[in-house]
Amino acid sequence: MTEVSEKAQSGTRLGLSFNGVPQGECLIDLVAVDGGDTLCASDDPDALCGLDVKFSRKG
Template sequence: MPRTALRTLAALAPFLLLTACAGSQPTTKVTADRITGNWAGPHGEKFSFAADRTFTASGLDSKNLTSAMCTGKPTEGGWAFYVAEGKQTEISDESAKSGSWIGLSFHGAAENCRIDLAVVDGGKALCATDDRDAPCGLDVKFTRES
């Protein structure tokens, strides 16, 4: 490989690493009471999680969520923490009292919406993702509304 190509590659390597890690963020295990309440995303996305493991949502048609096939119309569904069932198998379990990943089950017109939420920033934020290897893969971070 010519020297100029090696220098170019060396100069680009840090940027390539940053891009590869953009969706990677450590998750935090929290109890269900830390999830209940109202959460808002950066582009008008909203979730309201209830203690009975139901939720309402709106604005999930933002550009970052288009690949997840979500609708912007108000919708509802159920939520649960993922728990380990086997060595490499996890299922959402409505009886789980804590977790770091939240499985969402949408009802009605939004049933094709395919996102999960990862608990990040020490439990202060929820990241939308469609890839368990990238907790913030869809680049939509929800924070609790005051």
């Protein structure tokens, strides 16, 4: 299922957690940046792009 929010703005956070994976529990935040056009992965609540990984939608 894909859900797109037109309300996401820079600074909006989406928390993800994965339980039962072989590596153990995984927690990560995706933070909207660039006016909501890009998501940055972060494992640090004080750093917007703490993992230096960005996701964007190309249209």
